[in-house]
Amino acid sequence: MVLKSKNASKPGSPPPKSGPETAVYQRQTRLQHAQERAQDYVEAIAELIAGCGEARATDLAKSLGVTHVTVIRTVQRLQREGLVTTQPYRSIFLTDSGRTLAGKARARHEKVVTFLEALGVAKSTARADAEGIEHHVSDETLKAMEKFLRSSRKGSGKPTRTY
Amino acid sequence: MVLKSKNASKPGSPPPKSGPETAVYQRQTRLQHAQERAQDYVEAIAELIAGCGEARATDLAKSLGVTHVTVIRTVQRLQREGLVTTQPYRSIFLTDSGRTLAGKARARHEKVVTFLEALGVAKSTARADAEGIEHHVSDETLKAMEKFLRSSRKGSGKPTRTY
DNA sequence: GCCGCATTGTAGCGCATGCTACAATATGGT
DNA sequence: ACCATATTGTAGCATGCGCTACAATGCGGC
Incomplete structure (x- = not known):
């Protein structure tokens, strides 16, 4: 889990109920959302670069599906976090961390998509759902999905590619 | 030369969610998150009332897992949206819509949990993952999960009470 | 009856995300 | 070289959600 936590932004007020620098384990929904966003962006960037x-x-x-302004702002954040690099009026590149994250995200995404398809969900739906689901499946669940895939892929080869 | 008058976003007007059919797949991420929040809250409220x-x-x-301030603010929003009712210094009640939503959320949650358990995921993990996943499974995927459950449950299961 | 404490509410800040409107830069056609 | 267009960037606004700090209210102990 690549979680960069900025240091406490409050000057002198943080009550040490739990260390802010090592901590993103709690609910911290906002940070988690930011994480998801980062993954989505990095994944999309990797895809575009590949394509x-x-x-x-x-x-x-x-x-x-957003305006370019939103993209630019978010990319600025990602740059701050060391996931991408950009220069004014140039295109966007991934750093090593970014590439790593993108790879992980993509692998996870593919697994979830494959799993959903094996479940009998249409490809387009599988992809759409995976988009939202992939950020919430724990490693254990992912493993269970893989296991299901292995056991259900006996002699059926690869699923019919209904595009 | 440039059009200046724009009536795009007025804070009082109803949200024009019924956009043109050309670009239906708008992300609307923020609204979606708000929806999820609402479901989580309503579900938790229902659980507390039941308990x-x-x-x-x-x-x-x-x-x-948040502070009471966040709860109060969000509850105010939910009240604005007609999901709950509250009076100052009193506890929170669900409206009919709120109860309906809570029921749906709960049913969906249970289905996902049951499905994950049937997949072989530990109960606690299943519950935790379902918390995040349930908001992203489409009806089609949910149906596929149900089908999987039906076919894998040869007389072992408890009946999922469809609300 | 009064005071302390828990609960609830308010004020104000920070951050992330979305948008429109407009400015700056790059790019290509002439 | 120059202008039109597309792309990129900036400014400003709104919403949502998280927080701390503090005020108001309710309730029980004294």
Whole structure:
């Protein structure tokens, strides 16, 4: 889990109920959402790079369904967090951390999609649902999904590709 | 040359969710998150009422892992949306819509939990994952889960009470 | 009757995400 | 070289949710 926690932003007020620097274990829903966003962005960037050779803000915006402004802002945050690099009016590149994160996210995503398809869900639905689900499946559940896939893939080869 | 008057976002007007059919797949992530929040809250409220007879803000806060301030604010929003009712310094009650939503959320939650358990995931993990997953499974996927459960449950299961 | 404490509510801050409107820069056609 | 267009960036606004700090209320102990 790549979780970069910025240090406590409050000057001199944090009550040490739990260490802010090592801590993202609690609910911290907002931070978790930010994490998800980061994964989605990084994944989309990786996909664009793989597909078109480069990731430009507008493409990213189109791919993510938001305006380019939102993309730029979020990319700035990701740059702050060391996941991507950008220069003004240039396209977006992944750092090593970003690439790693993207790889993990993509692997997880694929597993979930495959699992859902094996369950009998249509490909498009599987992909859409996986988009939301992938951020919430624990490692244990992911393993269970893999196990299910292994046991259900006896002699059926790969599933019919209904695109 | 440039159009200046824009009536896009007025804080009082109803949300024009019924957009043009061309771009139906808007992300609307923020609204979706708000929806999830609402479901979580309503579910927790229902649980507290079922358990303790009433839902008080502090209990809710404890149950949801946030401070009471966040609870109060969110409850205010839910009240605005007609899901709950509250009076100052009194506990929180569900409206009919709230109860309906809570029921649906709970049913969905249970289905997901049962499914994950049937997959071989430990109960605690199943519950934790379902918490995040339940908001992202489409009806189709949910149906697939039910089908899986039916086919894998040869006389072992307890009946999921469909609300 | 009064006071302390828990609960509830309010005020104000910070951050993340979304948007529109507009400015700055790059790019290509002429 | 120059302008039109597309792309990228900036400014400002709104919403949502989290927090701390403090005020108001309710309730039980004295």
